Amino acid sequence: MSGKIFINYRRGDEPGFTQALLGRLEQAFPADQLFIDVDNIPPGEDFVRMLESQVAQCDTLLAVIGHSWLNATDERGSRRLDDPNDFVRIEIESALKQGKRVIPVLVHEARMPHPDELPEAIRPLATRNAVRLTHERFRADTQGLVKALRQTFEEADALRQADVEAGRHGQAEEERKRAEHAANERANAHGAAMASDDPAVLRSFIDSHPEGTDSDHVRARLGRLEPTPEWSTSRRALAGLGVFAVMLVAGAVLFWVKNTPRPPSTLQTAAVGTPPPPSVSPALPAPVPAETPSSETKTPTVRGADEVTWLLLKDTTDEDALKRFTTQYPDSPLRKDAEARIAALEAAQAAKPLPADQIAWGLVKDTKDPDQLRRFVQEFPNSPLRPDAEQRMASLSASVPDAHELARSLQVELKRVGCLDGAASGEFDDATKAAWHRFVQLTSIRMPDELSPDAINAVRGIDKRVCPLVCAAGEHAEGEQCVGNVPKPVTTDAAPGRRTPTPKVPSPGRRASGRCFSFQGKQFCQ
Numbered sequence: 001m002s003g004k005i006f007i008n009y010r011r012g013d014e015p016g017f018t019q020a021l022l023g024r025l026e027q028a029f030p031a032d033q034l035f036i037d038v039d040n041i042p043p044g045e046d047f048v049r050m051l052e053s054q055v056a057q058c059d060t061l062l063a064v065i066g067h068s069w070l071n072a073t074d075e076r077g078s079r080r081l082d083d084p085n086d087f088v089r090i091e092i093e094s095a096l097k098q099g100k101r102v103i104p105v106l107v108h109e110a111r112m113p114h115p116d117e118l119p120e121a122i123r124p125l126a127t128r129n130a131v132r133l134t135h136e137r138f139r140a141d142t143q144g145l146v147k148a149l150r151q152t153f154e155e156a157d158a159l160r161q162a163d164v165e166a167g168r169h170g171q172a173e174e175e176r177k178r179a180e181h182a183a184n185e186r187a188n189a190h191g192a193a194m195a196s197d198d199p200a201v202l203r204s205f206i207d208s209h210p211e212g213t214d215s216d217h218v219r220a221r222l223g224r225l226e227p228t229p230e231w232s233t234s235r236r237a238l239a240g241l242g243v244f245a246v247m248l249v250a251g252a253v254l255f256w257v258k259n260t261p262r263p264p265s266t267l268q269t270a271a272v273g274t275p276p277p278p279s280v281s282p283a284l285p286a287p288v289p290a291e292t293p294s295s296e297t298k299t300p301t302v303r304g305a306d307e308v309t310w311l312l313l314k315d316t317t318d319e320d321a322l323k324r325f326t327t328q329y330p331d332s333p334l335r336k337d338a339e340a341r342i343a344a345l346e347a348a349q350a351a352k353p354l355p356a357d358q359i360a361w362g363l364v365k366d367t368k369d370p371d372q373l374r375r376f377v378q379e380f381p382n383s384p385l386r387p388d389a390e391q392r393m394a395s396l397s398a399s400v401p402d403a404h405e406l407a408r409s410l411q412v413e414l415k416r417v418g419c420l421d422g423a424a425s426g427e428f429d430d431a432t433k434a435a436w437h438r439f440v441q442l443t444s445i446r447m448p449d450e451l452s453p454d455a456i457n458a459v460r461g462i463d464k465r466v467c468p469l470v471c472a473a474g475e476h477a478e479g480e481q482c483v484g485n486v487p488k489p490v491t492t493d494a495a496p497g498r499r500t501p502t503p504k505v506p507s508p509g510r511r512a513s514g515r516c517f518s519f520q521g522k523q524f525c526q
Contacts, residue, residue: 014066
């Protein structure tokens with residue numbers, strides 16, 4: 001169990017009791033978890049910064065308050081707490097500023113300071129719930145304090161673990177977002193490549209993403225747009241054969257024309273007188289036109305309904321829409337892309353970590369420390385779990401602590417203001433109830449529950465006697481003590497001839513009661 005305890009005390013104010021408290025804490029905690037004196041400040045070091053640094057290393061500060069803690073003065077007669085450089089004040093102020101748990105420890109019958117009696121910097125100390133340690137119940141009192149300190153350390157460890165888990169989950173969330181961003185960019189690039197007729201765009205996608213189903217789709221589309229080298233070679237070979245065939249046919253025609261004998265002309269036949277033979281035109285073979293490869297006419301690309309729908313859905317995060325696409329176009333080559341997108345979305349949803357506020361709430365939701373819940377509300381002010389934390393704080397504030405401790409604390413305070421006679425037994429008996437009713441009648445304070453921390457704090461807020469001192473018959477109150485009444489002087493102006501009665505002196509061993517008087521320099525009571 002980690003965590004440190006800083007013991008704040010004023011030297012000269014219950015020093016023996018502070019050492020006894022330190023010894024009891026040393027039995028419950030390792031020595032390296034206890035810090036009591038700052039006496040190793042190097043020369044020239046800023047002692048305020050040094051004290052704040054030492055307090056920052058601790059989780060809990062115990063402010064030991066004895067009888068003279070509040071009004072202790074320095075050599076000039078000034079109150080020490082009013083000095084901003086007072087070590088006790090600096091340590092408490094630093095702990096309050098840093099949000100540490102500060103526990104006032106009241107020694108014997110020392111009262112809790114009123115907020116108006118404290119400097120503004122440490123005024124919140126007056127609202128912290130205090131514990132009281134006495135010689136009579138020292139072991140039981142310190143046992144309760146040790147239990148509270150252990151619970152504080154456990155809750156502090158839980159919060160630190162929650163911070164670590166929140167950081168780890170935050171890092172995982174950042175990695176997931178980066179992976180999702182990369183997947184979206186690849187999906188966008190794939191959609192652009194499948195929608196383009198430019199082979200350079202398709203080759204760029206394949207170079208950037210050589211592996212994957214989407215890369216296979218782009219390769220197939222590139223094959224449809226750009227003929228392969230083998231097909232180009234075949235076409236060139238066929239064109240060469242066609243030209244060679246044309247040349248052979250042309251050569252054969254020329255050879256036949258040159259080697260065929262010409263018939264006699266008409267003029268020569270007419271001169272001889274013989275009729276000219278019928279002119280017969282030889283049937284010449286029709287010239288075979290050379291096959292020239294026609295240039296491939298580029299026609300506009302016509303997209304199918306599945307391609308148009310996919311262009312609208314490729315970047316969506318709606319799994320239902322993607323599933324409807326696969327159902328509507330079961331034979332589409334883009335179905336694999338839709339299924340891959342669905343799988344990626346499902347994997348991202350499964351890997352999505354819990355929010356930090358849910359993790360922290362799981363650690364503090366069953367705590368009994370309102371400070372832990374208050375820190376949760378401050379850390380996550382916009383969390384939907386904030387109402388639950390506030391409701392938990394309200395229920396803890398309304399819960400009733402140990403009845404025996406409450407009764408004993410109330411009895412101590414009622415004795416201090418003079419409303420209760422007898423010892424603080426911890427039993428809320430008739431005498432205690434009667435004392436409380438007298439206090440209420442004289443102060444006009446009304447409490448819904450007479451045995452509650454609010455009732456105890458109400459009595460603590462009064463620093464003078466409330467109930468008047470009740471003296472026995474024949475006595476009267478002077479300050480905080482009862483003294484005997486002065487008897488009336490005995491008259492001696494009796495009539496002449498009558499004897500003045502001699503006052504009666506009570507017999508030895510008999511208790512005097514009733515009226516008191518003086519006789520021969522001594523006081524007697526009837």
